[in-house]
Amino acid sequence: MKYSKFERFKMIQQMRILKALYPLQAEQYQENIKVLENGFELEIDELSDGLYEGLDRHGCEEVRAILDMVAVMQRSNENLGFPIPEEKVKFQGFAGNDHFAQHSYIKHLIDDTKEYEYIKGVLNSHNPYTFPSYQKMLERWRSWGQPHQMSAEKILELLDSQ
Known part of the structure; x- marks a missing residue:
């Protein structure tokens, strides 16, 4: 530069x-x-080798929306008495190598600020397809008006939209 x-x-x-x-x-x-x-x-x-490009406002909002959606799925499943195996609704994380900025941001939100510490799951999926899958799920969830409570059928439908 x-x-x-x-x-x-x-x-x-x-x-x-x-x-x-x-x-x-x-x-x-x-x-x-x-x-x-x-x-x-x-x-x-x-001198600036340790600095990363970062994540713009839209990217941060998208990651937060994904975490909100996952939290709704997990909370709804719990409120329904766990009709869906907990493993299926656990957060799968984002691939640290392929979606570094998003992965770093979820680590910040879950580990550093503890804002989303209640999210159950892993942070690094090591799978380049998890982030795009969550984007598809987010699109579906938003089309439903971002409900704060979901039936088991809706959770399964959301999981199937990956």
């Missing part, structure tokens, strides 16, 4: 502050300053 001189100047100032705050890493910060001062683009890009 190409940075303007002003952007590099700002990053240099930040590195100088970090160098002062963390003297044990001063040598690494000084190397980063040298890279930024000289505009070595390859090494500048390496």
